[in-house]
Structure formats: C-alpha cells, structure tokens
Amino acid sequence: MPILSPEQQAEIEQQRAQTTPTRRATVPALEEILYEAKPVLDHGFVRVIDYMGDDGAIVQAARVSYGKGTKKVSEDAGLIKYLMRHWHSTPFEMCEIKYHVKLPIFVARQWIRHRTANVNEYSARYSILDKEFYIPQPEHVAAQSTENHQGRGAVLPSDQAHRVLDLLREDAERCYRNYQQMMNLDEAGQVADEDQSGLARELARMNLTLNYYTQWYWKTDLHNLMHFLRLRADHHAQFEIRAYADTMMESFKRWVPATYAAFAEYRLGAAHVSATGLAIIRRMIKGEKVTQENSGLSKREWAELMETLGDAAARQAA
C-alpha cells in the first residue's frame, strides 16, 4: 500500500514543481529531495519541508562575517572540524531544518522528550485519525532482552511472532471500529445515525492503541538535530525510532556534508572513555596485561571498554 494518497502525492508534486530565485544559501543536494516523503516503517515517512543555512553558514556565524564567510571549501571543513572537536555548539545552531513526520504514537512519545525543538502535531481533538497503525515485520518481533532491562533480545519463533502480530492487528482494528462507533460513524467514516450525536473526538481518541500513527511538523537547529541523531540512531535506541533517525541521517548528509564528516569522526565513531578506562588504556599501551579483575571496572563496564577498543585489547587481555 502506498504511504500517500493520490491527493497528497499531487500536492507534494505541485510544490516540488515550483522554484523561485533566492539570495539565501541554497543546497542543491537537499533541494533535490525537498518535500519528498521517504518511507519509514509500514505507514510512516519523513519529509524535509524547509531548511536554513549550509556548511558555509556555520563558518560565517563562527566568524561573525560580513560576506559569505567561505574562503576555500577545505578551510571551511577545517574550521567545522575544529568547532565539532571542541564542542562549540553555537555556530551549528545557526542552521535550521524542518521535517514533516508520520510516526506511531509510542515513537512520538519518545521523540517529544527532545525539548529544544518546535512541534505542531495533528490534533485528534479537532480531527479524526486515519485507520493506520504500526505492525512490526516478523523479524523485528523480539523477546525481552535478558541482559538489558530496556531492550530486545532474540527474535521470537515464527509461530509465536505471528500470534503476536495477529493480536496486535486484531486489537488495533477492533479499537478503531469502536472509535468510529462511539463517534457515531460507520466504517466508511460517514455519520451512522442522523438522529444521534457522536462522542467528542477528544474523548473517543483514548480508545486507540499506542501503535496508531500521528504526524507532526518538527523543526530544530543543526546542533540539536545532531544530538537527536546521536541518541536515536544509536543501537541502544528502540528499533522503531532508530528507523526514523536513520532516514533523517540521509538528509543531514545531503544538507551539510562537511558537518556530517566531522560528526562521523568526533561523535558517531568516537568514544567517551572514563578516568579508569584511560588508566587501563595507558597500562595496555605500556604492554601491561590488564584483566577485568585487575582493571577496577565492573564486568559490564569492562565489556563496554573492550567493545570500544576492539580486537586489539581483547587479544591483549586474553
């Protein structure tokens, strides 16, 4: 099933067809996908709706300059790396991006915890929600992790997974039918009984399950976008929100490639090492054999450090 109705698709196409000249900084690679709905999960999407600034705008703000700020592309990239490395956040705040996102309510509840952003959500007090709910792919139907209190472990056996999916689907469908019935609507969404009033939408909505889709306009600056992506594209994040973060990462790359490169070097691929962890690394570099027992770290922290240091350390510790 397509994620957009033909009318929605037409509206988007119409908007994409128009261009006007501007004196502002423009990013062709991002313009290319502007307004397009990139599918996420079974009914969701992410669309870039607007943006302000580019890599050059970061440099321009850092220098408080009168003109473009850009000297050479390579110098700009160098300054951006410097700013990222030294955690200078304000120049990155000078770029802004706006998304239109369609997402399950339980994902929206995690997402909204990022407070430094602007949000306009579709109102279920005012409007009726569509019959669209999230059902995971069978390969994502996993058991509670036995190691991590807030995560998933192994995928469930196929038959158990399908029973889960059936339950999810049946409950979502029944709840929607009753949502409509309470509001005096038939299944086609038309008034069922002309002599009756329907329940207020603000009340009826409470009968929907948390996998129903909502949508919002969400706008943030580049610094806060990176903070969001760092947390939500991480493997500790729930798969469903990670799917959104991964899609947004693509638009981030198109928008500010030099910033993305610095982000990959100093955030995504980097690690934060504790005081004790640093002492261990120093001992290992000297050639000393360090084990969890003599490391001063708990088993869990030790395992995390080994993961950070990779094979080399594991071999040395073995």
Place this chain on the structure above:
Amino acid sequence: MPILSPEQQAEIEQQRAQTTPTRRATVPALEEILYEAKPVLDHGFVRVIDYMGDDGAIVQAARVSYGKGTKKVSEDAGLIKYLMRHWHSTPFEMCEIKYHVKLPIFVARQWIRHRTANVNEYSARYSILDKEFYIPQPEHVAAQSTENHQGRGAVLPSDQAHRVLDLLREDAERCYRNYQQMMNLDEAGQVADEDQSGLARELARMNLTLNYYTQWYWKTDLHNLMHFLRLRADHHAQFEIRAYADTMMESFKRWVPATYAAFAEYRLGAAHVSATGLAIIRRMIKGEKVTQENSGLSKREWAELMETLGDAAARQAA
C-alpha cells in the same frame, strides 16, 4: 478503590513522618500536604514532592538582596503585584516545585507540550504498566461540540453514554489481557509458560490504549507553573487535564499566597483586549450604542468581547 496500594501509602507515610531542620525558606502550609497523593480522575493523583522558595524568595531575587528580602508582608505583596502586572517573569522563576503525577497517557501527551520543565516518566520499556485505565464519569461523556471544532458539547443521553463506557472498558481490558499474553504472562502477572520467552516490553506496550495511566516526576519553576495553570485550568482546556490543573492550583495557593493573589487579579480574572476591542469600549463609555454590525468585529470576536464585558455591555448593546 483506593488510588494507592498499602505499600505505597506506607512509603508516603514514612516519608511524611520525618522532619529535619533547615536554614532554607520553608512554607508550613505546603509542608502540611507534602508527599500526600491528591486524587484526580478515577486512578490518578498529584503529589507535591519538593519545593524551593516562597513569596519572600521572589522579593529577595527581585532585589538581589543579601538577607531575607522581606521587609513587611504588605510591602512584599505590593512588589509581587507590581512584578506580575508588568510581566517581570525572572523573579518568579526563582521558585521551583516538583510533582509526582499519575495521569492517562492522552493527558500526558498534552501536558508534555510544556517544554520548560523537567520530566522523568515511568518507563514501559523497562517495566510493565499496571492495569489501570481511565473511564470517564457518565456526566462527562459529551458529544462533539457543534460550535467549537476542538471541544465538547452537550452530555450524551444516558444509554448512549453507557454504551460508550462499555466499549471503552471492554477494549481497555482486552488490550491489557493481550498485552500480558504477548509478554508470556498470565492474568496474575506471572510467567505463563516457562519454556517460552515473552515479547519485549517496548513492543508489547503498543497494544495499550491511550487511556492507560502512566506516571512521572515533573518539576518546573513558578513562572512556568503559572503559564501551565493559566492554559490548563482554562475552560478551553480538555476537562481531564483541567482536573489536574485545578488540583495543582490548590498547592500553588498554599505555597505562595501573595503570588496567587496577584495571579488571580492580573491573569485568571483579567482579559486581553484587542485594539478594535479597546476602541469599542471607548465608544461604549462615551455612551455610544455599539452593535456587532458597527463594531468592526466578527460575530465570534464580538461574542467573546461581550462575555468579557458582562451584562453591562450586553445591555448597552441590546
């Protein structure tokens, strides 16, 4: 049914039983109810967990003073009125309050839109939610408003209301049973089949309906609390969140009575009058007969102005 378990009640009593001396500003009227769970809706509550500052702290901050700031209570009240009248927000930000709130998820979704606050929510990725869901009282089961796209109108006829309540209850209960079943739990919450894994909590929770209760610690400063109360204790707010705001209003009164008095005068009982509205008032005071037709206002705005001005204006316009 009591809103707290005996264990919860005992924990609260134990905490209430202990006092220690402090040099900080203390408010006996608020201490009196500290930690107590004030019931809201059918299973919810609001508890004041901690607070910082009192009316005197506002004065002290406004004066950047070395000592208590307080001269006479009446002088303090006068300064607080002045600050409120002139929208000086920073002195009010110097007081802070922390609540523990139990509330339906659909209410939590409205509440969280207030971004200038600190929140720790009970995690349904980590823990299993209790079987507690909101069912309105029959007298609150109202039809969609015909005037206001996002509000309630008349109460539904009793039989229709009861059908609604039955549907809400049945769907909430079935969804919970299936929530447990997916996680391989029986109705008592015990592992159902020792040979199976249960679905991860972060996935299972999506089968719950939006009237399930969640809970959080929520902390904000007095300025932002007043902003919250002004919007959420207002008659435009949905009844369910208003019930929370009304309960919090009581703790606000106990905490900073002089600020509450100023809030009542300059916010709750006050009105914002548009440029055109002011011109109309001037004409009316001169004795001119103003009607909606010659007012320059739309019907809706005219109605709102008449409501603000009360009988007097309505009579004069009649």
Place this chain on the structure above:
Amino acid sequence: MPILSPEQQAEIEQQRAQTTPTRRATVPALEEILYEAKPVLDHGFVRVIDYMGDDGAIVQAARVSYGKGTKKVSEDAGLIKYLMRHWHSTPFEMCEIKYHVKLPIFVARQWIRHRTANVNEYSARYSILDKEFYIPQPEHVAAQSTENHQGRGAVLPSDQAHRVLDLLREDAERCYRNYQQMMNLDEAGQVADEDQSGLARELARMNLTLNYYTQWYWKTDLHNLMHFLRLRADHHAQFEIRAYADTMMESFKRWVPATYAAFAEYRLGAAHVSATGLAIIRRMIKGEKVTQENSGLSKREWAELMETLGDAAARQAA
C-alpha cells in the same frame, strides 16, 4: 562616517548579487533587503542574513498539511488572526530569522536576556575590538526620571548635555588608547615594541567602557521575535534597544505581513486589563461615574487604566 568599511560593503554587495533557484518558500519583499545593513544609533546596524518560511508556512504547520497549506490569502490571514488571538504559539515557531547586529555592549547585555535564541558573538578574547563607541545625540541625553525609577525624564540643558557627551567621549577614547597600549599596539594598531609581548586580549578588553560596540549573529523563531519586539519596541524599553527593535519591526513587516497585521491588532495595539480594571469598565459602560478613589485601584494603576481607555474614560471620570 559610513557604518561599513568599503571591504565590508563590497562583501555584502557580492552576496546580494547572487541568486539561486529554490523550492522553498520565498518572500520577495524580504529578499529585497537581504544582507543590507540598516543603520541604528551612531555606529550600529541590523542586517537580515537568512530566513525560513513565510505567512503560508504558519498555516501549513497549523494544518500539518502535505502541500502549500495556502488556499486563499484571505483564508490564511483569517487563520493567522485566529492563532494570534488564541495565543497559539507553535505555528509561529515554524518560521525562523537570522540577523547580524552591531550594537553597544550595554544594549547587548539587555538583549541577551532573551534566552530562546541562538547567538554567535564576536570574540574579544580572540580578536581586537574596533575603536567604535556609542555617543548619544544631545536630544537623547536625559535626566533620571523622577517618576520611574528605571527610566529617563526631561532632556538635560544643552550645556550640561554637552559636558556629559564630552566626558563619555574622552573616557572612551582614553580607555581605547590604553587598551591598545596594554596590548603593545600603537594607535594604528601595529606592534609598538617588537621586543615586548602584549597583554592577553581576554584581559585587555576589560578596560573598555560599556558603550563600545560588539556584534553578533542572532537567530530566533517568529514567536520569540514577536515576544522580543513586544517588550523592546515598547516605550518602557530603553531608547537604545528600542532603536534596534524598531528597525527589526520593518523587516518583520516585509517578511510576514499577515502575521504583522494580527500582531498589531492583538498585541501592539491591545491591552491587558486586570480583574479590577474590567469591573471598572463595566461600571463605566453602565454610565456610573468611577473615580480613582472609588475604583479600588492605586493611583498608578488608575493612571495606567485611564491611558489605556483614552479620553473617553478620562472625561467620564472627570
């Protein structure tokens, strides 16, 4: 003296000369002045550097729409008025604007109190500040107000004003000479003595007076811009920051004219009337003669109400 150097002017002209096509919402009236430095005070300026969104973007976000959001311009204006009247702030947060501002340090210190904005300031730890300081026009050299503890009263007599201006100028110039001397610079800004080091800039800067100019990039959303303008274009604001707010008001009008119209009606020209003030208005409309003595208001609040209600009320009360 021009506020920009020829090099700065050339950089700006070069940037203005380039246009690229974009699919984003574009506002020709704002593009017209993009990057231009609008003079403020004696050496300051305000330049619009970038913007995101237009009146249509507010409507689009409020409707969470797939396409442009705009139906007819008149419908959009109606919705914008509705949003403004009912204090819906989030759709206005969907538009963003970025300024480059040159301003005296004492003005910057007031301005920075608006926290919901992004700022990159010219660093006097890193760079040397130019010899540019603010000297008021003689007609703005006013005495301390005798009524308002934090305001200006009558303009000072011409000879006294000129003595003030002379002192300001002499102290600013001497402090700058010594700032240079400490850093081992001559008056042309060249190293004075090759055999000496100069004092660190981060220390030397503390010898400058608060009327020295600094500059920054400042970015905020439309909601917070309106909040800033409402407070800083107000007659209670200090003249010097008001001069900036007035200039920014012009760019606001060009950018989102429908929003500006709503802002004029519901904010700039509107008034907030207290509970007691409303009761007085009701009595006046009934034809009752209300005086300060029987009003329940202090002299000061009464005077403010009379100012709000204009001649009509004053005559009736007389």
Place this chain on the structure above:
Amino acid sequence: MPILSPEQQAEIEQQRAQTTPTRRATVPALEEILYEAKPVLDHGFVRVIDYMGDDGAIVQAARVSYGKGTKKVSEDAGLIKYLMRHWHSTPFEMCEIKYHVKLPIFVARQWIRHRTANVNEYSARYSILDKEFYIPQPEHVAAQSTENHQGRGAVLPSDQAHRVLDLLREDAERCYRNYQQMMNLDEAGQVADEDQSGLARELARMNLTLNYYTQWYWKTDLHNLMHFLRLRADHHAQFEIRAYADTMMESFKRWVPATYAAFAEYRLGAAHVSATGLAIIRRMIKGEKVTQENSGLSKREWAELMETLGDAAARQAA
C-alpha cells in the same frame, strides 16, 4: 578590604541563625555553608542561597518512586554512576540550586551564555553601581598566547605587569568619578548641585569599564550546573570565570557527593576520543609504533591525544 559591608554580613548572619523543620530532603553539609559568601577574585563572591533535592532525589526520580527511593547508599551510588555513564540527564535535572554571585561584567558576559538557567541581575538602570572593579593579581597578568588565539601565555615581566595594572586602575577610577559627576553626584555619592538634574542611570552606566562588578541571583538544575562546571572549570576557560567555577565545585561536592564522584570519573577525568584516535589506540595496544606522521592526525590533534594518553603513549611513540 572585606568583601561584605557590616550590614550585609549582619543580614547574612541573621538568616543563617534561623532554622525551621522541613519534611523535604535536607543536606547538612550544604546547610553548613548556606548563605555564606565565599570570596572569589578581589571583590567577588559566591553564596549558595537555596537548593532542592539531594543524591537520593535523583534515584527517586529515576525510579519514579513513592517513597524515599533510597535503599542503601551503595545501591544509590551505583545507580547514579549508571545514569552518569549513560548520559541520562533527566534525573539530574530533578535537583536545583540557587546562587548569589558577585562578578565582573566581562565574566558575567561569558556566564550568561548558559541559557538554561534563571537569572535576576542587579539593575544599573534602577540603581547606582558600587565603586568596585576587578584588578588582577600581578601573577595573572599574562601575554597573549602565541599558540592559542584565545588564551594567555607567559606572565608579563613585573614592570610591564605593573604598568598594566596602573592603567586599569586609573581608567576604572576616572570612569567612576565621571559616572558620578554625570549623575550630579559628588564622590561621597551625594547630590552635588541641588539645582541640577543628574543624567539618567541607564545612560551614565555606559561610562563604566567592563571590569566593574555586577551581581545576580542565578539558579539552575544539577544537570546544567555540571555542564557549566565542565566547561568553566576547564583549563581552556578564562582564569577569571574558572575561579568562580572552582568555588562552585566545592558546593557541588557538599551537596551531592555520590553525583560528584560519578562526575569526576565520567566527566572531569574522562576523555572523548575521536574515531581516528581510537584506531591509533588500537594500534598502540597491539604494540605498533605510531607517530604523528603515520597517525592520520594533525599535529595539534596528535598533541591533544598524547596529552590524554600520558607518558605511556609518548614513550611508545618516541
């Protein structure tokens, strides 16, 4: 010269002398110094004015608990370490602290860049600033760094340092005399000429230099306090703001000792290592000889990494 007047000292003593019982979490070690002015620089100070919460409150919020949250002190410390290590910020936001700070204006300008805090500053529009300005100790009068564009290098030779200090003192004193004279005040702060008006304070203040002291009430939550301290107690921060951060660090230790321990381990003593840096560490642990030339790092980044890894790495690389 004492940093407080006898009246100020008496006001503080009076406030310290009073205790009242409270049901709130109380921290005796912090109560001990409550309201006391800890001297910073030559005329500045930091005073803790109020606080909310303790280590237990963090645990309580993380668990959304009904009672104290605390089981054993050691379990609490373990959870706090876990939260710190995994960058869970919201539980730390549940504690709040309020300071009264007296500080030079140029320090205040750096400090105010931390936006997530509440501030009430002494108003120089409303009041007259005292004749108190910062003069560094001769051993802090340093040259511009030749390596770091925004820092200090070697201490200046004694005679040059004393010339600097003389200039700073003379200019600050002259500017203050003229500040008074413009406001029609004599040196004792009395009206000089009864027949004249004085210049408005909001204008006169611009004649003061940036080393004049101001003061404010500043309130923030523990998460943002740690962010502030991490940046401002760092050796990259300017010495003068670091002096304040160091003093605040002492109150942080007294207030929430378990949090401080976790902060020392995972923030103060920890390091952030880039992707390339991690690869280098892996090579070094394997015993490979890595030099700046074959490291893939710039000289500057290499030097920073060597500093992080300490002698061990330097020796191996040599």
